[in-house]
Amino acid sequence: xxxxxxxxxxxxxxxxxxxxxxxxxxxxxxxxxxxxxxxxxxxxxxxxxxxxxxxxxxxxxxxxxxxxxxxxxxxxxxxxxxxxxxxxxxxxxxxxxxxxxxxxxxxxxxxxxxxxxxxxxxxxxxxxxxxxxxxxxxxxxxxxxxxxxxxxxxxxxxxxxxxxxxxxxxxxxxxxxxxxxxxxxxxxxxxxxxxxxxxxxxxxxxxxxxxxxxxxxxxxxxxxxxxxxxxxxxxxxxxxxxxxxxxxxxxxxxxxxxxxxxxxxxxxxxxxxxxxxxxxxxxxxxxxxxxxxxxxxxxxxxxxxxxxxxxxxxxxxxxxxxxxxxxxxxxxxxxxxxxxxxxxxxxxxxxxxxxxxxxxxxxxxxxxxxxxxxxxxxxxxxxxxxxxxxxxxxxxxxxxxxxxxxxxxxxxxxxxxxxxxxxxxxxxxxxxxxxxxxxxxxxxxxxxxxxxxxxx
Amino acid sequence: xxxxxxxxxxxxxxxxxxxxxxxxxxxxxxxxxxxxxxxxxxxxxxxxxxxxxxxxxxxxxxxxxxxxxxxxxxxxxxxxxxxxxxxxxxxxxxxxxxxxxx
Numbered sequence: 001x002x003x004x005x006x007x008x009x010x011x012x013x014x015x016x017x018x019x020x021x022x023x024x025x026x027x028x029x030x031x032x033x034x035x036x037x038x039x040x041x042x043x044x045x046x047x048x049x050x051x052x053x054x055x056x057x058x059x060x061x062x063x064x065x066x067x068x069x070x071x072x073x074x075x076x077x078x079x080x081x082x083x084x085x086x087x088x089x090x091x092x093x094x095x096x097x098x099x100x101x102x103x104x105x106x107x108x109x110x111x112x113x114x115x116x117x118x119x120x121x122x123x124x125x126x127x128x129x130x131x132x133x134x135x136x137x138x139x140x141x142x143x144x145x146x147x148x149x150x151x152x153x154x155x156x157x158x159x160x161x162x163x164x165x166x167x168x169x170x171x172x173x174x175x176x177x178x179x180x181x182x183x184x185x186x187x188x189x190x191x192x193x194x195x196x197x198x199x200x201x202x203x204x205x206x207x208x209x210x211x212x213x214x215x216x217x218x219x220x221x222x223x224x225x226x227x228x229x230x231x232x233x234x235x236x237x238x239x240x241x242x243x244x245x246x247x248x249x250x251x252x253x254x255x256x257x258x259x260x261x262x263x264x265x266x267x268x269x270x271x272x273x274x275x276x277x278x279x280x281x282x283x284x285x286x287x288x289x290x291x292x293x294x295x296x297x298x299x300x301x302x303x304x305x306x307x308x309x310x311x312x313x314x315x316x317x318x319x320x321x322x323x324x325x326x327x328x329x330x331x332x333x334x335x336x337x338x339x340x341x342x343x344x345x346x347x348x349x350x351x352x353x354x355x356x357x358x359x360x361x362x363x364x365x366x367x368x369x370x371x372x373x374x375x376x377x378x379x380x381x382x383x384x385x386x387x388x389x390x391x392x393x394x395x396x397x398x399x400x401x402x403x404x405x406x407x408x409x410x411x412x413x414x415x416x417x418x419x420x421x422x423x424x425x426x427x428x429x430x431x432x433x434x435x436x437x438x439x440x441x442x443x444x445x446x447x448x449x450x451x452x453x454x455x456x
Numbered sequence: 457x458x459x460x461x462x463x464x465x466x467x468x469x470x471x472x473x474x475x476x477x478x479x480x481x482x483x484x485x486x487x488x489x490x491x492x493x494x495x496x497x498x499x500x501x502x503x504x505x506x507x508x509x510x511x512x513x514x515x516x517x518x519x520x521x522x523x524x525x526x527x528x529x530x531x532x533x534x535x536x537x538x539x540x541x542x543x544x545x546x547x548x549x550x551x552x553x554x555x556x557x558x
Binding site: 020026040053068104212236245343 | 470481482483485492496501504509517523526527528529532533536538540541548
């Protein structure tokens with residue numbers, strides 16, 4: 001009796017999870033979606049606690065207390081610039097949880113374990129453990145505990161190939177005879193090393209794609225665990241998460257004109273600089289002239305990148321935007337899908353700075369407006385505005401959709417100094433006739449512009 | 457309770473239908489919301505906390521109990537921080553400058 005009640009409660013949870021995603025589609029209903037998801041989770045946990053009489057409630061309480069002690073301060077105090085790190089960490093936690101339950105389930109069932117269960121369980125553990133170390137490396141890179149540069153060495157693909165071979169042999173051994181339990185620790189170790197090696201080779205600018213791929217893996221491993229435990233709610237929730245990561249990964253790859261394989265094994269940015277090295281004279285500009293230009297402009301578009309987050313310029317940028325609006329200009333923000341360190345990162349940072357979200361315009365929609373835009377201001381973005389993607393077939397960026405700031409009447413690039421951007425690629429934008437370079441810290445420059453407006 | 461009572465084919469059907477449903481729904485999500493989408497789906501998939509609790513219900517030995525308890529703590533962290541941070545992020549999205557000191 002109680003079992004069937006729990007079954008229906010799980011159905012209610014699954015429906016709430018689906019509604020959560022449906023309502024997430026637009027800003028108006030998104031918060032309702034989050035509440036639906038929370039309610040679904042509450043129902044699922046309560047139903048489970050009642051149906052499966054967990055003996056060690058003391059341990060459950062301790063575990064949930066630990067989770068709250070880490071989770072609550074993390075959610076309330078975390079600066080929005082650090083959201084990519086938290087996301088990487090949550091993929092690590094989620095994947096490890098799933099992998100540990102899979103491991104526990106293996107030891108629980110041995111020696112009675114069907115072939116099918118063993119295949120799924122093996123896949124689930126491999127995915128879970130590699131996502132755990134992969135996401136941990138992503139977290140360390142984003143937090144800048146280890147260098148964000150791709151870690152590339154001779155024979156990288158050979159080393160990774162060897163680890164994959166070890167994983168394959170151990171997996172086959174376990175599936176053929178699940179009682180070969182000494183294979184399991186080796187399999188786990190190899191999967192952990194694989195995740196580590198994979199993400200070590202990936203650079204900071206590729207993080208949006210990598211985070212999305214790890215998201216898909218984490219979701220799929222949860223779904224696989226659902227198959228093993230015969231828990232349909234877990235299959236639904238894991239698959240929804242996996243589908244989301246998968247779609248985001250495709251969008252990120254499209255936004256960079258690259259394939260999954262290329263992101264994971266390419267070691268982008270570490271290769272000796274290919275492509276035509278743009279040369280020419282850059283035309284520096286001072287604050288006063290920028291002020292005069294902006295003052296006269298009737299349409300201004302800001303194009304932010306990760307550099308905006310680094311110099312914490314989003315608040316002052318919004319202030320400048322408001323001053324320009326008061327001055328009669330139309331102010332928009334052009335958002336490239338891979339600007340920042342995770343999908344949607346720039347939108348969150350600007351929303352936090354109180355920029356109205358209807359001013360945040362995605363790349364495809366802002367590009368047609370470029371020829372009629374008076375001034376484009378590029379703040380801490382580089383590759384996403386690099387015209388080499390359209391002009392230079394030998395450029396590693398060739399074919400990547402960009403925000404075509406060079407089509408606007410004037411481009412002002414805020415830049416610390418003349419170094420190549422994150423992917424280490426020269427940017428011919430800096431040498432265009434309609435480009436002016438405003439050197440210095442982005443935040444300080446914008447602040448100076450604000451005081452010009454206030455005194456002018 | 458760990459024996460498969462539902463045929464694999466039914467689970468496969470559930471998986472495929474969820475995949476199609478998920479792909480359809482996620483495609484419609486505004487690009488504005490991709491960051492909170494990630495934190496939301498991550499929190500939802502941490503329903504694996506349920507699986508960890510089920511394994512904890514009748515552990516055969518201390519190793520299984522330990523692994524499951526750690527899993528509950530990890531998944532609970534995700535559930536709590538995931539939904540809370542999604543709420544915090546979504547509260548930031550406003551349509552106009554209303555309510556701000558000018």
